[in-house]
Structure formats: C-alpha cells, structure tokens
Amino acid sequence: METEDSGLDPLKFLRKRAEEVLGALREDVFAPEGQKTLRRTWSISEAAELAGRSQQSIRLAEKDGKLPSPGLLENGRRSGYSLDAVNRMRDLFGTRPWRSPQDPPLILSFSNFKGGVGKSSFACHSAQYFAIHGYRVLVVDLDSQASTTTVFGFNPDLQIGHDETIAPYLLGEQHSLHYAIRKTYWPGIDLIPSALHFYSAEYELAAQVAGNVELLETLRAGLEGVADGYDIIILDPPPALGLISISALVAANALVIPVPPANIDFASTTHFFSMVIDTLETLRRHGVEPSYRFVRVALSKLDERKSTQTAIAKLMRTVFGSYLMVSPIKDSAEIDNASARFETVYEQPVALTSREVHRRCIVYLDGFNRELEILVRRTWPSHHEALREAGLM
Template sequence: MTDQDTTDANDADPLEFLRQRSEDVLSALRDDVFAPEGIKTLRKTWSISEAASLVGRSQATIRLAEKEGKLPQAERSESGRRRGYALEDINRMRDAFGTRPWRATSDDPVIISFSNFKGGVGKSSFACHTAQYFAIHGYRVLVVDLDSQASTTTVFGFNPDLQIKEGDTLAAYLLGEQHTLDYAIRETHWPGIDLIPSALHFYGAEYELAAQVSGNVELLGSLRAGLDGVADAYDLIVLDPPPALGLVSISALVAANALVIPVPPANIDFASTSHFFAMVIDTLASLRRYGVNPSYKFLKVALSKYDERKSTQASIVEMMRHVFGHYLLATPIKDSAEIDNASARFETVYEQPGPLTSRDVHRRCITYLDGLNRELEILVRRTWSSHHESLRKEGLM
C-alpha cells in the first residue's frame, strides 16, 4: 500500500490519522530518552576541580575530608583516577562544609515566570536551564509546568502521555478539587529539583477555569496562594506558562514575583513583545481594579536565539539594547547546535555528560548559559537580605 493509499484510507478522519502518526513518533522519541526501566537518570558528573569551585572549598580540603572519613571516598577507575562526582556527592560536600547557599527563613522565595505570549522564543528552554543551573549551585528549586505541551515535564523525567494522569496536574487545584499543591509535587532525577507536571489534558482546564473565573476574578490569585503554601521548602520556584494570553498564563503573571521575558532578535518577535507589554499592562490594570495586585522584585528581558553572524540580528540587538536599557540582561543565549541537539532528545545542555557537537561549541554554549543564569542568580540573591553582606564582599551590591 502506498502513502497515498494510506492517506485515502484515512480521509474519513484525517485529524485522527495525523494525531496518531505524530503520537507514534513522539512516543518513540520519549522511549529513546528514558532508560529501559522508564526512569530518566542524570549522567552528568563533575571533576574534583569543578566540585571544589561549586562547593566553595579547595581540592585539598575535599581530599582531606575524604581521607578522614568526613566524606565518602570518591569512586575510582581501574587506573585509580576519580570517576567524577554526581550532584548528590557535591550536595553532600556542601552539607559537610556548611556551604549551602539557601535563603534564610526570613527571606521570601523568588517565584520567577518565563513569560511571552508568542511561541518559539525559547521560554521552556530558559525555564529548564535556569532551574538546573540553580540546582547545580545548591539551591532548592520547584519547577511548575503550566504548558499542556508538557515539554518541561518530559525534560525532568516524566512521560506525560503515560505517567501523568488528569488529577496529577495543577488542574485539580485550580478547579477547586484539591486545596493544597502537595499532591502534585514530584521529585525529579535532578537532586534539588521538584516538579509539578503537566500533560495534554491540562489544556481543558483553561476552559473550565474560565467558567469559574467569570464574576470571581480573585480565582486568578489561587495559583499564588497554592505556591505560598509550599514555598517554604524552596529558594526558587520556576514557572513555565503556555505561549498564549489565557487564564493560565495570567495566573502565572499574578503568581510570580519576578518576570523574565525571552525575546529572539527578529523584528516580528520584537513587535510581538511590544504587544505583550501592552497586553500585560492592560491585564494587570484590570486585575488591580478587582483587588488583585501582583508586583515584581525584578523584571528583565532576555535575548534568545541570537546568531551574531547574521547582520540583521546584530542591528536588532543593538536596537534592543538601546530600547530596553538595563532591563535587558547583558548575556544573550546564542543560537546553538548544542541546545538544538539536546532539545531533540528532550534534554538540556546542562545534563549532557559530554559535547553533542564539538568541545568548542559545547564550551561556548555553557559559557553563555552560565553567564545569563549567573545574572539571574545575583538578582535573586539581592532580594534576600541574608545574602547582602556576602554580595557586598563579592562586589555585587
């Protein structure tokens, strides 16, 4: 039977035919990502020099602690070389040396939303890489997937088609079926990162929520109330809302106390972002009339998918720097084959045990990711009074 014959046989229900074919491909891709037992694992390890830098102690101090039994002996290869430290090992060092960077209980956790009403700007990639950067550096992170496409859920080790039931997403809380968010929080394969997952059936919650919100706009603040109920366990909460102006994305704007807007350097994306600002201003003004009054500890624009080899992009970047000024994060995320190749596997650059392209491309990509996330880390720490003294010592206040 030819492809034409197959298509003709499904003409009665072409949407179902296309859905099933695409789902078969997605299932195959996801099966390739997960281990044979269906559990995603973090294969990335760090050298002793990298571990020392992350922990804030010298290599000699780590070796001495291992020798004295204060830390487990590092696993070694047959040649006697250290195999590398897992993130659990690095966190164990932080606990032993007292170098956890957690906020004080008197500091508020930062709830950061990566928001843009246009798709394809790199929003989910930002959310995943930022969450993982903070986890690598020892912070406690909760990721909240609000997008029914559920790519972030997949990145953090769950197959949304098989493992996430309708009652497992935020829908049950937003629709009043659950009264806290504890039921939805799952541990991930990343030490220090928990997840509230999403799945395709979360899409329908938008319509049910619309019916409830009519005449009761205060319900748009329910996500923030739910996050406040679990926030004590975290330093950072990362929201990945859908790329559309709807009630779920508005709930994310209300729940967040920090906002990052990813924007690629293209005129159509710049125009879309300008419209995004106008819609957010109008939306927040309407909410304030009903007593819903969100505010942000910081608001930044992040340059995404930048290819400096393209002259048109370079000129748009200069224009963005002039227009946005200090609201634009200094470090761009450049268009990189390393990110593309990792995304094709439902993974991130941070979790790769080695380069997917070349060492140079991988190193440059990590440099830009670390640079942008380091900026965000400083902004987050500036909101915590318990970090102000150490920030001043580092010359960052």
C-alpha cells in the first residue's frame, strides 16, 4: 500500500511552498525599484576620515569647483556624502589605498566545511568594509544557495542563469572569467554570482577531475586572469568538502576560518583542519601546490552573556594563540535583522534595533576588519613603509 511519504510528492510540495516564501522575501528586498541601491551616506567628518584629508580641505575643494557639494535637506542642513562622492575625494587628493601593480592581489577564502558558522556574513561584511575604505574588491559566490549574490543586489532565481555563474569556466566552456563579472550597487565591488543551477557543476566537475587533479587549479588560473583590476578577491565557498570547496582552497592565497564558540563547532573545525591537511598533501603529491600568505581563525557569533561560550572562546585563544583573530564577531540582533532582509549592517542608513546596538555592532565589525586589513596590507611590499611608520609591522 502506498504511504503518505512515498515518492517525491511531499518533497515537491515542501519545495514549492518554501520557494514561494523565499521569492516573496527577495521581492521585498528589491522592491519598489526592482534593484538594490546603497542608501547609506557619510557625514563630512566621516568622509574626511575615509578620504584622509581634513574637512576644511573638502570644503575648499567644493568651493573651488573641484568637488561637487552635497545637496541640502529640507531643514537646510547638508545631506551626507555617497560612497561615490568619497571616492571622488580620494581620486582628487590621491589617497586611494590600492596595492601597487607590483604587489600580488590577495585572494581570501572564508572557509569551513560546516554550515551556519557565519561564512557568508563574514564575506559580505568584509567586502563592504574594504570597499568603504577605497579598495577594489571582487566577490566570488561559489555557494549554490547564493545568499551572497542576493546581498549584492541580484535575485538568483530570476536574474542569474547557469551560464552566468562560474560553472562554464570551471567546466572548460569559457576561457576567461571576464564574462561572469558583474558590477554591483556597491561602488568598488564586483561580483561573480551564483544560483541554484550551480550545484550541478560539482558533479560535472567531478567527472572531469577524475584522474586529472590539475583541473582543481582551474579556479586559481581564472582568478589570476582577472586579478589585475582588484586589490582583494573574496571567495565564499560552499559549506562542504567537495570539489568546489577544494578549488577555493587551491585558488586562495589567504584563509580565514570562522568558528562559533560551541563545542560542536570547535570539534568540526578540528576535523576541518585534518581534512584540509589530508586533501592538500594529496594534491601536492600530484603537483598542485597551494600556499597561503596568512591563515587565521575567526571567532564568530560570540555571546558574552553565555558562560559556556566565553569559556570556549578563552580555550580557543589558548589553543590557537596568534592564529586567532583578536577581534571577535559577536552575536547581534542588528546582524540578524539585516540578514533577514538580505542586507548587511554596513549598508543600513538607520539602526534596525537601536542606535546603541547598531553602534556597538559597527565597532566590532570594524575592529575585525581593520585587523584583517592590516594582514592584507602586510602582503603588499608597497605598503610596508607606511605600516612601519604606523607601528603595524
């Protein structure tokens, strides 16, 4: 006798209902204009700090017509500066923080084979931090869930086809990654998007890689082919030990491993290290040589009100030592509320919870990303003198 659970009908029903809800959520994100825009602006004091010049220098440049003046609000006060306006200041004053052409671009992967550790959140917030501070960023979404693609302004269900992901390049159907790069609504951030269709690339790639592990270097070669236009490339791989994740490990020259302070996550990260070591040693025996300019563990989703979490965080500091990022990413309702809207805290023009919660969240996000920025700049010889003068080398 056929049972209620026989066949695929229940799964198809559940998929349909879930897709309807997800579609409604994404429509809400992109409404009413059908595309995301960066609504956040910066005050003149914030713009001056980001541009590396005084407020007076900005006002004089506006008076001389070298910079456009911001508009006025209804109350007669000056409106804020867009990120495009801040970048115009940097161009005028020569304060772009770009690497020199002789410096190697950094390819950073936020990697962990366990889901729910905050990997995509790290990737999106870090990409936006670097863009706010004037760097040129390429984000590569390698996860078929496509959360990062949605955050950066594309509806993967409607706007991204299989041929617009990185899949055609990995499968040898394209010979350069330029076809897949899209501008985003964030000045300074380009994206190679993902979509649900991308999951099938894993199986197709497996058939090609069998007996030819050098194909796992395909992603690295593709990124090297487009890297000249960027300072940092950020990879968001899937949360599983598969060929796409391994390709990301091979392509990256820096790793950040997010780990929440929970026993199960600590244990899974230990297994992650073992699997990565075994995988990379196997690849090296076949002539594939990944190497990293830095490797760090990042404490994510820390709730200091929970004694168990603070105890595990203390343990992680003891165990990992200098390999653990000093600044943790704390558990925050501000991040949760932004994520529910497929957004980040950095793009919020107003607090989603309270001003104080928003301020604290920005403080620790900036703390983590400043630490990451220093690690990145240390890989660029042209930045070493400035870092030494600042006491950061």
